[in-house]
Amino acid sequence: MAALPAPLRQTLTELLGPGGLLLDESERLAYGYDNSRRQGLPLAVALPETAQQVQGIVRACRQHRLPIVARGRGTNTTGASVPGEDALVVSFERMDRILAIRPGDRVAVVQPGLLNGDLQAALAEHGLFWPPDPTSAAFSTVGGNLACNAGGPRAVKYGASRDNVLALRAVTGTGELVSLGAATTKGASGYDLARLLVGSEGTLALIVEASLKLTPRAPLWRALRALYTDVDAAAAAVARLMAQPVTPSMLEFMDGECVRLAREVGGAELPPCGALLMIEADGDQSVLDAAEAALRAAAEGPGCLEVSAAADEAAREKLWAARKALSPSLRTLAPGKINEDVVVPVSRLPELVAAVQAAARGHQLPIVCFGHAGNGNLHVNILYDPADAAQAARAEAALQAVFAAVVELGGQLSGEHGIGLVKRDLLARALPPATLALMRAIKAQFDPDGLLNPGKVLPP
Numbered sequence: 001m002a003a004l005p006a007p008l009r010q011t012l013t014e015l016l017g018p019g020g021l022l023l024d025e026s027e028r029l030a031y032g033y034d035n036s037r038r039q040g041l042p043l044a045v046a047l048p049e050t051a052q053q054v055q056g057i058v059r060a061c062r063q064h065r066l067p068i069v070a071r072g073r074g075t076n077t078t079g080a081s082v083p084g085e086d087a088l089v090v091s092f093e094r095m096d097r098i099l100a101i102r103p104g105d106r107v108a109v110v111q112p113g114l115l116n117g118d119l120q121a122a123l124a125e126h127g128l129f130w131p132p133d134p135t136s137a138a139f140s141t142v143g144g145n146l147a148c149n150a151g152g153p154r155a156v157k158y159g160a161s162r163d164n165v166l167a168l169r170a171v172t173g174t175g176e177l178v179s180l181g182a183a184t185t186k187g188a189s190g191y192d193l194a195r196l197l198v199g200s201e202g203t204l205a206l207i208v209e210a211s212l213k214l215t216p217r218a219p220l221w222r223a224l225r226a227l228y229t230d231v232d233a234a235a236a237a238v239a240r241l242m243a244q245p246v247t248p249s250m251l252e253f254m255d256g257e258c259v260r261l262a263r264e265v266g267g268a269e270l271p272p273c274g275a276l277l278m279i280e281a282d283g284d285q286s287v288l289d290a291a292e293a294a295l296r297a298a299a300e301g302p303g304c305l306e307v308s309a310a311a312d313e314a315a316r317e318k319l320w321a322a323r324k325a326l327s328p329s330l331r332t333l334a335p336g337k338i339n340e341d342v343v344v345p346v347s348r349l350p351e352l353v354a355a356v357q358a359a360a361r362g363h364q365l366p367i368v369c370f371g372h373a374g375n376g377n378l379h380v381n382i383l384y385d386p387a388d389a390a391q392a393a394r395a396e397a398a399l400q401a402v403f404a405a406v407v408e409l410g411g412q413l414s415g416e417h418g419i420g421l422v423k424r425d426l427l428a429r430a431l432p433p434a435t436l437a438l439m440r441a442i443k444a445q446f447d448p449d450g451l452l453n454p455g456k457v458l459p460p
């Protein structure tokens with residue numbers, strides 16, 4: 001296997017100081033995986049503490065044509081943070097500080113390695129929050145959230161990462177430190193390069209500082225739980241809920257199998273049913289009664305078994321904990337799962353749900369779904385045994401059927417997890433050639449030698 005060239009090793013050791021460059025195989029292995037369950041082994045791991053060190057790393061690697069893979073905490077589900085065997089990983093774990101919180105401007109300036117959960121805790125003291133709240137929030141980084149445009153349940157009302165960033169400082173593939181955007185709440189000064197970096201999965205530049213847009217925390221909430229006879233009835237209710245004027249602060253979907261897992265693995269107190277919606281509103285006392293009544297009315301309808309309010313904060317937390325445990329709980333059901341993250345315009349969600357069921361029937365495999373229904377974003381899990389060639393082929397065919405439906409319905413292959421390695425070739429097929437060519441041209445401009453996370457998002 002290739003080794004880190006000796007002159008590069010020396011340059012990086014001098015640049016990063018003692019402990020700043022990891023070369024031991026056991027340490028390198030620990031930076032080679034992500035939640036796609038793929039495993040790579042980088043040549044070395046760099047742990048910069050400053051933007052200038054990040055510049056130095058990129059410049060040195062460029063001289064040796066060594067690929068660079070940026071890394072937060074490895075929670076990505078698409079292989080975006082899995083390095084090839086000829087790559088250097090740049091882990092941002094030492095750049096984890098909050099540089100400023102300016103409540104008057106509703107801005108926080110942070111380093112990329114800061115954990116989302118640590119940011120939220122600091123902001124809570126100011127009565128503020130940063131809306132992106134992926135299930136991994138306690139252990140995923142702001143930089144990683146920005147890299148894949150993470151969303152989570154609150155995105156239905158407050159937007160995903162791209163909607164909640166104002167400015168970035170980043171190091172391009174040539175080692176240049178660029179400032180993109182400004183910490184203002186509006187702006188019309190040329191191309192929006194800060195938001196272009198959000199969702200670029202480390203392929204355009206390494207984010208070294210982010211100015212995040214903050215939102216005041218609503219003082220109160222209401223949580224409803226609606227049970228349905230089947231997934232079609234729940235999907236129809238989602239379309240009704242989003243067609244009326246009160247925007248829910250969260251609107252989550254679980255199919256009957258997920259309800260069973262939430263009860264049996266997650267410990268939630270739920271009766272068996274065909275599907276469930278978690279519906280929340282936030283605001284102050286003056287608006288909440290009307291909001292709850294509007295959401296309740298929209299949730300009721302054909303196939304609705306019951307709509308009930310969370311008894312208290314503890315009951316609400318319990319259901320959320322079970323919801324957040326769904327992704328790992330699903331691994332108990334089958335040896336393999338194809339884990340998708342498709343999104344359609346929310347009015348087309350009923351058609352997507354029907355298409356997923358048709359794919360499950362047609363290819364004789366269980367497909368289990370949950371997700372951020374208010375955004376039309378469904379986590380579609382095709383369960384199969386990878387050791388069984390016939391099942392694996394049927395799983396792949398079911399996946400293609402789901403993707404075909406998503407494209408037909410005007411949706412996208414990923415709502416919040418990104419493209420990475422796993423969906424790269426599918427993206428290339430789903431995008432019009434002219435769009436793909438523009439993406440490639442942008443990549444070449446930021447990273448002319450193709451060193452930043454090569455082979456991710458766009459096919460080589």
Ligand SMILES: O=C(O)CC[C@@H](O)C(=O)O
Binds near residue numbers: 135324
């Ligand atoms: O792994 C998954 O499919 C989903 C993870 C996360 O996006 C969630 O919504 O819980």
Ligand SMILES: [Zn+2]
Binds near residue numbers: 135
């Ligand atoms: Zn999700």
